[in-house]
Amino acid sequence: MEITWPGIGITVAAELDQRNPSLAQALWDGLPYQSLQGHALVAGYHLYHVAPVYSLLHTPAEYKVDRRTVPDGTLFCSRLQHLGIKYGELTEPMQATPIGKVADADLDALAQAGREVWRSVYETKQPVIAEVRRAGEQGGHILPRLPVGDPELNRLAIEVHAETERIWLDPPQELIDLHQGRIPSGAGSYETVLTTLLFVNGETRPLGYSCYGGLVRAALDGMPMPWLRQMTRQLAHTPAEFLGYCGLDRLWDFTQRLLSGLERLDDHEDFVAIMAHMALYCNCLGGWNLHLFPWEAGAHLRRTVAAT
Numbered sequence: 001m002e003i004t005w006p007g008i009g010i011t012v013a014a015e016l017d018q019r020n021p022s023l024a025q026a027l028w029d030g031l032p033y034q035s036l037q038g039h040a041l042v043a044g045y046h047l048y049h050v051a052p053v054y055s056l057l058h059t060p061a062e063y064k065v066d067r068r069t070v071p072d073g074t075l076f077c078s079r080l081q082h083l084g085i086k087y088g089e090l091t092e093p094m095q096a097t098p099i100g101k102v103a104d105a106d107l108d109a110l111a112q113a114g115r116e117v118w119r120s121v122y123e124t125k126q127p128v129i130a131e132v133r134r135a136g137e138q139g140g141h142i143l144p145r146l147p148v149g150d151p152e153l154n155r156l157a158i159e160v161h162a163e164t165e166r167i168w169l170d171p172p173q174e175l176i177d178l179h180q181g182r183i184p185s186g187a188g189s190y191e192t193v194l195t196t197l198l199f200v201n202g203e204t205r206p207l208g209y210s211c212y213g214g215l216v217r218a219a220l221d222g223m224p225m226p227w228l229r230q231m232t233r234q235l236a237h238t239p240a241e242f243l244g245y246c247g248l249d250r251l252w253d254f255t256q257r258l259l260s261g262l263e264r265l266d267d268h269e270d271f272v273a274i275m276a277h278m279a280l281y282c283n284c285l286g287g288w289n290l291h292l293f294p295w296e297a298g299a300h301l302r303r304t305v306a307a308t
Helices: 021-029 104-124 151-167 173-179 194-220 225-246 249-260 268-292
Strands: 002-005 010-016 033-036 044-050 074-077 082-090 098-102 129-133
Touching: 002 104, 010 021, 010 104, 021 074, 021 098, 033 044, 033 268, 044 104, 044 268, 082 104, 098 104, 104 268, 151 249, 151 268, 173 194, 173 268, 194 225, 194 268, 225 249, 225 268, 249 268
Parallel strands: none
Antiparallel strands: 002 010, 002 129, 010 098, 033 129, 044 082, 074 082, 074 098
């Protein structure tokens, strides 16, 4: 396949392999797509973006590696709905699930893309869009939608899908307003904004990664519906209410409608569908929040290495 970043004029070739064939197939079946390109902020020289592939939330992995130990150019898929690409040294000892590798001839171009994306995320805030496509085929983008049996919850799924599609390649106005200090609720003690941004980032990412992604996996593992409904109430309400207070009104509205309709969810397939929509929406919000966050505010803080 090919991974291209048209805005910076870089394209690399990559080949999927059989280390995790189910994950590789899930990604292949989801091609082509476009997504906001992100960069690791803690782990090192690593690119990742959200892939609009619902099955990545739960597809099992057959083979895992410490991602620090594999060659540059290794591709990973994860249950965070990420396609990740290592392009240099990584420091985080994370078990990861490889699915392929960028061609050796394109590793220099990949490293250049990594540097450009880091500058985009850390300094310029000009979004870099990635396109992933089958080699020799047209690119493009389609965001799939999963149906829900209950009419009212299906309407919610349609609206969540439409909003996710609307903000997939363009930053949501709610986050733009928040990052520019337009916060109607007055959140931010002593009129601070950075503190609110920090807490919004800290709540949005686990809401998508752990809450909704975890509920999808729990449902597919066979957790009984009464327990799933109770876990949804316990996990989703408080962070979504807080994020609504901070300015993410649409997320809070979607969450309230979801919670009010839980008792009508008696089917595991319907539960998975609506939770998968919420996961992708939250993961999209999280990606934009990471991009917009003013990381350069901490440019004066640098890691020190103790003398040996």
